[in-house]
Amino acid sequence: xxxxxxxxxxxxxxxxxxxxxCENVGRIAEAAGRYWxxxxxxxxxxxxxxxxxxxxxxxxxxxxxxxxxxxRVVMASEAxxxxxxxHAMTRDLSAVGCFMVTSSSYPAGYxxxxxxxxxxxxxLRGFLDDIEQLIEPEYASASGPWSxxxxxxxxxxxxxSYFSSxxxxxxxCTVVYDAMYGVGSACVPSMLSDMGARVLEMHGCGDQGxxxxxxxxxxxxxxxxxxxxAACDALAGFATDSDAERMGAVDxxxxxxxxxxVASLVxxxxxxxxxLHGRVVAGVASSNTLRRTAEMLGCRVVVKPVGxxxxxxxLHRSDVLLATDGQGGxxxxxxxxxxxxxxxxxxxxxxxxxxxxxxxxxxxxxxERVGESWYGQRDVRLRxxxxxxxxxxxxxxxxxxxxxxxxxxxSHMDGLRLAFDDxxxxxxxxxxxxxxxxxxxxxxxxxxxxxxxDAAAALAxxxxx
Numbered sequence: 001x002x003x004x005x006x007x008x009x010x011x012x013x014x015x016x017x018x019x020x021x022c023e024n025v026g027r028i029a030e031a032a033g034r035y036w037x038x039x040x041x042x043x044x045x046x047x048x049x050x051x052x053x054x055x056x057x058x059x060x061x062x063x064x065x066x067x068x069x070x071x072r073v074v075m076a077s078e079a080x081x082x083x084x085x086x087h088a089m090t091r092d093l094s095a096v097g098c099f100m101v102t103s104s105s106y107p108a109g110y111x112x113x114x115x116x117x118x119x120x121x122x123x124l125r126g127f128l129d130d131i132e133q134l135i136e137p138e139y140a141s142a143s144g145p146w147s148x149x150x151x152x153x154x155x156x157x158x159x160x161s162y163f164s165s166x167x168x169x170x171x172x173c174t175v176v177y178d179a180m181y182g183v184g185s186a187c188v189p190s191m192l193s194d195m196g197a198r199v200l201e202m203h204g205c206g207d208q209g210x211x212x213x214x215x216x217x218x219x220x221x222x223x224x225x226x227x228x229x230a231a232c233d234a235l236a237g238f239a240t241d242s243d244a245e246r247m248g249a250v251d252x253x254x255x256x257x258x259x260x261x262v263a264s265l266v267x268x269x270x271x272x273x274x275x276l277h278g279r280v281v282a283g284v285a286s287s288n289t290l291r292r293t294a295e296m297l298g299c300r301v302v303v304k305p306v307g308x309x310x311x312x313x314x315l316h317r318s319d320v321l322l323a324t325d326g327q328g329g330x331x332x333x334x335x336x337x338x339x340x341x342x343x344x345x346x347x348x349x350x351x352x353x354x355x356x357x358x359x360x361x362x363x364x365x366x367x368e369r370v371g372e373s374w375y376g377q378r379d380v381r382l383r384x385x386x387x388x389x390x391x392x393x394x395x396x397x398x399x400x401x402x403x404x405x406x407x408x409x410x411s412h413m414d415g416l417r418l419a420f421d422d423x424x425x426x427x428x429x430x431x432x433x434x435x436x437x438x439x440x441x442x443x444x445x446x447x448x449x450x451x452x453x454d455a456a457a458a459l460a461x462x463x464x465x
Contacts, residue, residue, distance in 0.1 A: 002024075002027070002137045002138060002139070003019045003024055005019075005024060005027065005028060005132065005135050006132065006433070007128040007129075007131070007132055008307075008432070008433050009125075009306075009307030009308055009309045009310070009432070010104070010114065010307070010308050010309070011102075011104070011112050011113055011114040011115070012028065012112055012113050013103070013104070013106050013110055013111070013112030013113075014110065014111070014112065015109055015110055016053075016054055016109055016110065016111055020054075020058075020110070020111045020112070022057065022058055022061040023139045023141075024139075025058045025061050025062050025101065025113060026061050026062065026065045026139055026141060027135050027136060027139050028062070028113055028115075028131070028135060029061070029062035029063075029065035029066050029099060030065045030068075030069070030135075030136065030139075030140075030142070031131050031132075031134035031135040031136065032045075032066065032097065032099060032115055032131050032134075033045075033065055033066040033068070033069035033071055034069055034134060035130060035131055035134055036066075036069075036071055036096045036097050036117075037069045037070050037071055039096070039119075040096045041070060042070060042071065042072060043071055043072065043094060043095065043096030043097075044071070044072045044073075044074060044092055044094045044095045044096065045066050045071050045072070045073050045074070045095070045096060045097050045098065045099060046074050046075075046076075046085050046088045046089045046092075046095060046097075046098040046099070046151065047059050047062055047063045047066070047073060047074070047075040047076065047085070047098070047099045047100075047101075047146075048075070048076040048080055048082065048084065048085035048098065048099075048100045048101070048102075048151065049076065049079055049080075049100070049101040049102065050079050050080075050081075050082075050100075050101070050102040050103060050182060050183050050242045050243045051079040051181060051182055051183050051205045051210075051242065052102070052103045052108075052111060052181075052182075052210070052242055053210070054111055055079070055101045055102065055103070055111060056079070056101075058101045058111065058113075059075060059076075059099075059101040060075070062099050062101065062113075063075045063099075063146040064142070064143040064144060064146065065141075065142060065143070065144075066099065066144075066146070067143070067144030067145055067146040068142035068143055068144035069142075069144070070144070071096070071144075072094075073144070073146035073147070074088070074146070074147055074148075074149050074151075075146055075147070075148050075149075076148070076149070076150075076151040076152070077148045077149060077150050077151070078150075078152060078186070079183045079186070079205070080151055080152040080155070080183050080186065081155070081183050081184070081243050081244040081245065081340070081341075081342060082100045082102060082104075082114060082243040082244075082245050082338055082339075083155065083244070083245070083336050083338040083339070083340040083342070083343070084151055084152050084155035084156075085098045085100050085151060086098055086116055086336055086337065086338045087151075087154065087155040087158070087336060088151045088154070088155070089116065089118055090118070090336070090337075091154075095118050096117070096118050096119070097115065097116055097117045097118055098115070098116045099113065099114075099115055100113065100114040100115075100116075100243070101113055102114060102242055102243040102245075103215065103242045103243075104215075104241055104242055104243055104245055104246070105214075105215055105216040105217070105218075105241040105242065105245075105246055105327075105328075106214075106215070106216075106242075107214040107215075107216075108210070108212055108213055108214060108215075115127070115128065115131060116338075121312070121315065121316045121337060122312070122313050122314075122315070122316040123313065124308075124309045124312040124313070125309040125310070125312075125313075128309070152186060152187070156186075156187040156191070158335070159187075159191065159335070159340075159342060159343055159346060160191050160194060160346075162335070162343075162346070163191070163194075163195050163346050163347075163349075163350045172196050172197060172198055172353070173196075173197050173198070173234075173235040173236070173349075173352050173353060173356070173358070174197070174198040174199075174200065174232065174233070174234040174235060175192060175197050175198070175199055175200070175234055175235060175236045175237065175238060175349060175352075176199075176200045176201075176202065176225055176228045176229045176232065176234045176236070176237040176238070176250070177189055177192065177199055177200070177201050177202070177237070177238050177239070177345075178201075178202050178203050178217070178222065178224065178225040178228075178237065178238070178239035178240075179201060179202070179203050179204050179205060179239075179240065180203050180213060180215040180217065180221075180239055180240065180241060180242065181203050181204070181205060181210035181213055181215065181242075182205065182215055182240060182241055182242040182243065182244060183205065183242070183243055183244050184240040184244040184341065184342055184345075185201065185204040185205040186205065187342065188201075188238075188240070188244075188342055188345060188346075189201045191342070191346060192345070192346065192349050195346065195349055195350055195353055196353045197349050197352075197353060200228070200232060200234065202224065202225065202228060203224075215241045215242040216241060216246075217239035217240055217241055217246055217247055217248030217328055217341070218248050218256070218259075218327070218328060219256050222237075222239050222248050222250065222256060225237045225238075225239050225248075225250055226250050226254040226255070226256060227254060229250050229251075229252060229254050230252075230253065230254035233252070234252060235252050235352055235357075235358035235359065236249060236250065236251060236252065236348070236349075236352060236358055236359040237249065237250035237254075238250070238345045238348070238349075240341040240342065240345065241328075241341065244340070244341045244342050245329055245338070245339045245340070245341055246325075246327060246328035246329045246339060246341050247262070247328050247330070247341030247342075247344050247345050248262075248328050249262045249348065249359055250359070251358060251359040251360035251363060252358045252359065252360050253360060255360070257359060257363055258287065258289070258375060259324070259326055259327055259328045260282075260286055260287040260289050260290040260324070260326060260375065261287075261289055261290075261363055261366065261367075262328070262330070262344070262348070263282075263290055263322065263324040263326075263330050264289055264290050264293035264294075264366055264370075265348060265351065265359075265362055265363065265366060266322065266330055266332075266344055266347050266348065267280060267290075267293055267294060267297065267299065267321070267322050268293060268297060268366065269347050269348070269350070269351045270321060270322060270332070270347070271297045271298075271299070271321075272297070273350075273351065273354065276321055276334070277298065277299065277321060278299065278319045278320055278321030278322075279299060279300050279301070279302055279314075279317075279319050279320050279321060280294045280299045280300070280301045280302070280320075280321060280322050280323070280324075281301075281302045281304060281311050281314045281315070281320055281322070281323035281324075282301060282302070282303060282304070282311075282323070282324050282326065283303070283304055283305065283306045283307070283310075283311065283324075283325060283326050283414075284303050284304065284305055284306060284411070284413055284414045284415075284417060284427065284429075285306055285326055285377075285427055285429070285438075285440045286301075286303070286324070286326050287326075287373065287375045287442055288370075288371075288373045288375075288423055288425075288442055289366075289367070289370060289373060289375070290324070292370035292371060293366065293370050296369060296370055299321060302314055303413070305413055305414035306325075306326075306414055306429060307325075308325050308329065308339065311323050311324075311325060311331070312337065315331065315333045315337040316337075320333045321333075321334075325339065328341065329341075330343075330344040332344075332347075371444075372444070373423070373442050373443065373444055374442065374443055374444070374445060374446045374448075374449040375440070375441075375442045375449070376440070376441055376442070376449050376450070376453055377438060377439065377440045377453075378438075378439050378453050378456075378457060379436045379437070379438055379439075380436065380437040380438075380439060380457050380460045380461065381435065381436055382435055382436065382437060382460075382461075383435055384435040386435075387430045387431060387434075387435055387436065387437060388430075390428075390430050390437060390460065391430040394412060394415055394416045394428065394430070395412045397416055397459075398410055399418070399459065402418060402426065402452070402455045402456075402459065403451045403452055403454070403455035405420050405424070406420075407419065407420060408420055408421045414427075414429055415427060415428045415429035415430060416428045416429075416459075422443075422444065423442075423443075423444070424441070424442060424443040424444065424448060424449075424452060425441065425442055425452075426439065426440065426441040426442075426452045426453070426455065426456045427439065427440040427441070427456070428456055428459060428460050430460075437460040439453060439456035439457050439460060440453075440456070441453045441456055
């Protein structure tokens, strides 16, 4: 019996040797190939893969299937970021799409597929739904000729061109870079060195240990980077996931920095250092820090449901300056519509090199300007049928009070979000694919935040009892 393939808001992921097989990758590629060839016969499709074991072989399988329907297929000659494959696609007028095999930030033992369509950039969800409907239950392997090309150099050179050595540079700063055995090791260390930073790299692409690491650049998986930063007196630490899509940051005390604070610093860099302006696109779970920073900088914030497919809808508009998924994925549409951890790392390094300040001082100065707040998230585990029931019920849930507070505003955009007069808020968001309800909260103190998280968790459980 064939596996059912369902795309999440970002792509399709599964355990290797279980659902993730060359057969299932081939089924996806065959469906995508028929879709692309039907609308643009003979168009070019770019295929890429990350550094995780099995990714290259799966990409070769996809390339053969795509070529079999009559598309011209160009496959990367080496492991590279998703942003680099998308870069090649968007700069080729004959391209119709790209196909990326990557584990992103999933644990070891997982791989997945991401698809992008050249012409439906503002409708990624609709495009993925169309491909999903075309996937055949049975697999009939086919093969056509495809070519290899260097897709990394042009991407790396373009990113590096944004950050050439500056006359404003202060003394060189030391940073730790954790590649998490991913593709970032191919260009981040050399790029940061060219910008005037001393780089200490860990977990490079060829190092031993990749089979046991989760490449999620967040706590607790970023702990080794935190310890390394504190041990070598670096001004910052950075980590990127398998395809360098997401990034995490650590200050000189070895303290992990909240992703929305990181996105706020990148936004401030774009406005105050680069002189750029535009809208900010963020998910409904974004923090007050990001929203207040955007307001301080004169940037309007557009709020979308959680999931990059929803954010992607806004990126075809020319006035978007920055978009973030709230989990370390930062997009600067002027460069690419993809989240690009390498670009974000380079922007923060350039900021430190220009100012001589570490991430601790930069973060503190930002918080002093926009006000301190405490943000948190928890997962409430339920049975899948309970999660589905809650999803159906939430549009009718309007509590009069929660944790002794009366909501000032209620939103059902993506779950249930309650906002209070003092800026505190909570959010319940049932997962679309997992048996879990994610609850978020933010308040002016840790104690108030935790009370709201407790109340949100109780509300999630109580609504279905």
